[in-house]
Amino acid sequence: MDAIAKATRQSFRMRGRSFVALALCPVVPIAGWLEEIDVTLARSPGFFAGKPVTLDLSPLDLSQSAIAHLIKSLEQRNIRILGIEGVDAAQLTTSMPPLLTGGRQCPLAQNEPKKPEPKPNPISLLLDCPVRSGQSIFSEGDVTVLGSVASGAEIVAGGSIHVYGALRGRAMAGSSGNATARIFCQKIEAELLAINGYYQTAEEIDVALRHRPAQAWLEGTTMKITPLS
């Protein structure tokens, strides 16, 4: 048994790793710099969340108590410091983050933006054939159908729905919370129309509109269906 135990004993292994960290470079007066940080955090509270942060104190000459105060102030703002650069090892106590050396500049591509970028517009979907009964079409963006949508078919779109044919099935526009989405069709015979969760069934749609080109849109919480002339 001993021999086997020896043979299978794992050796102590270590691997090198490099990571990109945000390096904070405080400027004097520290109080003013902290206010700047507060402004940034007010604008995007999660700015530092989940990101490794280091302190670069090389342009400053801070005392040990000043460094301790700075780290504490940052901790109060939920910014935890991973390590400190540009100070004398003697200035750091054991309770402080360790000294880091050998840091290099690198671009901070996606970590830099101060506010989250607006989502790119979802791609719209074009169907050049009729949508058959039983088919379900889903798109984050607009849906355009060159043909009819059969009874028993459904189209769910994050944006607007355009049907260049008869709409006989269900059409649900603005499904991801877009109240400005609209539904357009050449011939309205729909089973159900919905925009942003507000819907009308075939029974509720004005009989005078049937078989005519029409559009549906939201006015507050009521759905309006008007002829397209």
Added chain:
Amino acid sequence: MAKVLVVTSGKGGVGKTTSTAALGAALAQMGEKVVVIDFDVGLRNLDLVMGAERRVVFDLINVVQGVAKLSQALIRDKRLENLWLLPASQTRDKDALTDEGIGNIIADLRTKFDWILCDSPAGIERGALLAMRYADEAVIVTNPEVSSVRDSDRIIGMLDSKTVKAERGERVEKHLLITRYDSARASRGEMLSIDDILEILATPLLGIIPESQEVLLASNVGSPVTLNNAASAPARAYTDAVRRLMGETVTMTVPVERKSLMNRLLGRRAA
């Protein structure tokens, strides 16, 4: 080049089996070598309409499971020597069909026949899916009423997504066959008009088969309507449809029964 043609509809009772038998017989009458396959396992009917019910020994399931050879299960028609039937099993159900088994049978039949007509069961389940699975072309049988039209639309959607051709990015060529059409009732607005159906289904029309007692008469005596009375209105409509299927251009008309002089004098309806 053999062509695999599925006769399908979604809805039951619209005339798939009658149409398969009539189209198959008409193709055979034109000299094509034809096999009609009954995919309605458990509810087989094609053998009755073809008048071969007393000659069934082996069936499709036996061939799928390797119990019988294809040549043992094929039944040759007594009237047309180039028309064959591959019957379904009446004692099994559609779960006994396998994709691979059907694929092998179809591939085998392709080497022996000009036309392979698959009579689909109603519904959109396994039997219907496997009947259309290997099709090159499809005849969608529709009655002029809303439920049949909607079900046909569903089936067209499946032809465009669940067939081998569709999965390869090709298209199954689709033809619409309107059966049980009554021009008088359609003109009174009691039935959907041809234009309404074509507008909803957006599929090219293969033929219009008029409602006729000839169809029931023919199936009762176990004969495809095109064989039983080739001069009858439905037989002429099916023959026209087959000529269109073979690429001929035939003007679209709804054949009417020819009333004999006697019937006219007596004022009776011929059909």
